[in-house]
Amino acid sequence: MVAIAAERYTGASIKRSEDPRILTGAGRYVDDIKLPGMLHAAFVRSPLAHARVVSVDVSAARALPGVVAVFTGAELEEITVPGPDALMALIGGDGPTPEFTLLATDKVRFAGDPVAIVIAESRYLAEDGCELVEVDYDDLPPVTNASFALDPSSPPLFANLGDNIALPHSRNESGDVAATFAEADRIFDFRIGVHRHQNVPMEGRGCVASYDADRDFMTVHAATQSVHVSKIAVAMRLGMEQDKVRVVAGDIGGSFGLKIGASREELAAAAASRALRRPVKWVEDRGENLTTSGQAREESFDVRAAVSNDGDLLGLDVKMVIDTGSYPSLGVTVPETVEAMLPGPYKLAALGFESTGVTTNKASYVAYRGPWASETFVRERILDLIAKDLGLDPLEIRLRNVAPRTDPPAVMITGRPLVGVTSRESLERIAQLVDFPAFRRRQAEARAQGRYLGIGMATFIEAAPGPREPGGPSGPLGTESMRLRLEEDGIVALFTGQMPHGQSHQTTLAQIAADEFGVPFEQVRVVVGDTNVVPFGLTGGSRSATMTGGVALHGARELKAKVLDFASHLMEASVRDLQITDGYVGVRGDPASAIGVGEVARRAASGEFGPDVDANLEVEAAFDGGEGGWSGGTHCAIVEVDVETGLVAVERYVVAEDCGALINPAVVDGQIRGGVAQGIGAVLLERTAYDEDGNCQSATFMDYLVPTACDIPRIEIEHLETVALDADVNFRGVGEGGMIVAPPTMVNAIEDALSPFGVRIYEQHLPPARILELIAGED
């Protein structure tokens, strides 16, 4: 067992290194970048959801003073390498590959589909130019819902697919589904839907692409969750060698899964930059963000549940349909994760799962914070529905069904072991934090006065990064790399492919490295956002706490060993007698011997020790996740529903969460609260709306409503004592959990509030008007 370094920073809410610049307006986001000769792009976009493009006349736009160039979709195909959508090319998927062009050429497939790019001296002029482009469209019947898309008579979006099936139907079974259903006391049937909603980061997508003709070199200033993935996408589409492309990123105004790879518009801007030999900036406005950047979660589920009379959830048989929008990409990979996660932390014995993905004339399905979240919604919703029917209370049915923590661990019927899962403890903790009997009394008194309070809970786990699997590293992206170097100024530099966009990595990773290596926090610098300099990585999937925290810990340990080894030559002392504390290498018990680590680095760089001594104070570390692990917990909400107006107030929201060891509690709590806020938003406020012609009706912030400071209550968070699985790395992620479990928590609470009216809820979006419909018994 290796001795763990004294922890001065890890576990403390150290103030963020990011904040001095953030708080003073000195952050540097993509739209803040100005390069000499820079031009601005805007896109001509289809007003129609489904149409053939008959002709595109850009002559008036090209003639407008201040407009430098206009490229149509066809023209861009000639100066780029044809191929599929960038993310689809990178992640693959089981479905067929739809024909794809960078901008629309002969056909538009959603309202907002880009048809041409206008490049001008200012964004104002570019938009003026867009208004002058004349496009002749031939209307086609729009496909705006999944049931029409499934109908073979619906006009196919993609000629080469021949129909609107993006992910062909498939079925899997885990466990003995037939027997489980045959033996069950009760069979329940539910139809549950999740509505379309979306990421809405405060900063939209965008980039500044800068092509240097002299060197045939492309630099892209991006807002992205991975500079390396963006670079691959750019190089691929432009047909450039990887070493001729550099992607850099500074501060990023949120993403939640949206900014991965490179969007069609960013790639078009890069192509334009190369053609014009000038930097081109494209930053989407809010209208583009809401209508074209991508949307998520529009999924429906037919669920059969096999249940015992005592409330054991024995088996599920689920049919899922996912609406992947017009240019299928990540959406086709979501069903398999939903299937894998559906059992949750429960003792489910059998799961039948089938899925189909459809294309429709709406914006494309993109990753949104816990893309598979519907599994928790469906499961936690039906547990409540079943409990009501059987006369059990929601806590009781969950405690009954949760898998006990055993050694060896229980295994989900879909294959993953539930190592270290503390769901039972989280349920019990919620029962301590929230006095249910007292609430029920208060609820009854309130009802007598015509006030409707409700309580709801939901339990979840997330693979953050997930348990160690036999034969492979944990986490969806495998091994995490990091380069660590002791610089001559005494700074311990960490080069990571992580690309923080709110996750505070520049603080948290420094905390770990400072502790492990032995320097003050201020003496660690986390370097991100430059493909020339950082190893491959991606921020996403709630994995960085374990994977990057772990590689920082082990890497710092390796670097320290190297430094001590070198120092032993420098100081003519045995490694065993040396220590690094507070930035000084010294002989234990002899303070006068201490030398600053910077001085050690300078001596190493001087070459005075010859080839037999390793003076290269740098390591390339890799970490496979160690034992990994699950995060998870139980959330509980108390709401009040105004039955005259349908408005819902959240009186109290409590979280009992296990995310392993915390690197920085304030950062962890911030992530949880932000996710919960998005979940509350999804239920009460947020819906991406399309009319039957495929026009997006939620195109501004007046119609797509995100929660404000008056909508989100104080969220009480308790961290549970965790099961340590690994000798060193027990940090687990929380990035997505709040958004995954808050929607069922809220819907369960609202249904409880409305139970005097006999309301049963099979959907996730409950705006005031819908609440009144449910009370009135309308479908």
Add this chain to the structure above:
Amino acid sequence: MKLPLVDYEAPRTVPEAVELLAEHEDEASVLAGGQSLIPLLALRLAHPAVLIDINGIAELSGVSATNGTVTIGAMTREYVAEESGTVADAVPLLAAALPLIGHEAIRSRGTIGGSLAHADPAAELPAVARALDAEFVVRGPAGERVVPAAEWFEGYLTTSRGPDELLVEVRFPAAGRGTGSSFQEVARRHGDFAIVGLATSLTLSEGTISDARLAFAGMSDVPVRATGAEDLLVGERPSAGLFDEAARLATGDIDPPADLHGSADYRRKVAAALVRRGLRAAADNAGERQ
């Protein structure tokens, strides 16, 4: 989301502004607070040829009270009206509605006249003006004209202001003794436009309702008075039963719009609830103005 090309004029006096309006008529948009107009321009939903910025016309700002009338200049900022003691004392219904308009930063620039000339039927001030029978003073090339609120609001975002006329001031009757006011609103979030709003004013005299005003926001393409309910209330003593009946009458044959935020049926139900709540609140604070 950048504004389209537009010419710009910044007159210093009302006659200058009127002259510009007479010259450009429907090709001109008057720029007051900009809180409604600039978003329309940014979304390129409006393409006026010229903006006539009246922020520099000093005489258009101010709140004054004479002989039972409170006169508010069209360019009076919403926050100024909100902080005005005269408005608080003499036009309590207006004072009740003002804090519900958007957020403080909107009210820093938004103006009383601008909001009323824009005439969004879901906004608070049109319902207040309609409830109180405010008078709209416009000035055109032919001189000054006074338009009662009942004739001011013609349709969705449409008023009877001629294209060559400028709204210069709005006159509100001062609330008498025994008058209670309430502005009720259901909005999706704090500061949002009303899905349904209700301006209520009740005057009690020896315990009996002598005057009743109910004007809805968000129930039609203009603010609309619930005259049937008003007639029912006059002469009666406040009671829960009376208010229920008024709510039924007020929403009985109204045909509200349906949109993303609420169906027609939803609006009707909410309107009824707001009538009950508004009348209760107005009756309660009528007592305070004896």
Add this chain to the structure above:
Amino acid sequence: MDIALTVNGTPRTGSPEARKTLADFLRDDLNLTGTHLGCEHGVCGACTVIVDGRAVRSCLMLAVQAAGSEVTTIEGLAPDGGLGTLQQAMWDSHSFQCGFCTPGMVVQATAFLSDHPDADEQQIREALSGNICRCTGYQSIIDGVLLAVERSASPDPAAPPNRER
């Protein structure tokens, strides 16, 4: 149109087109990119600046309308190289994550606190309800403002000096 105005205490001039918003003028012409564009239709509050003593949405003002005015942006709130009381309190409270809403939030809170130095939580929430944050769920932001209220009420002599608006 030629305009002259004072920005963060310094006289500045420019020649913006009439249609250019104050937000774009600050960002593009004056290189004060701290003021952010989150929606450009006046809902999200990211573009909030102070004009003649009042918090306004700079995306809903034309630059030419600010001629002769005193404008304070996020860059002008802190003493040189330092942090004001509110900013320090927000740092201590872990108020922010991605930082994009931050300038508007800080400016709006500054304006509000100067009129309501003893504000309570509910008042602060309402005052900031026109500033959208997507990362934090607001609690940490509210805590930062409450901490600033507390510190301003009983200033610690060791704390950095408060910056008057």
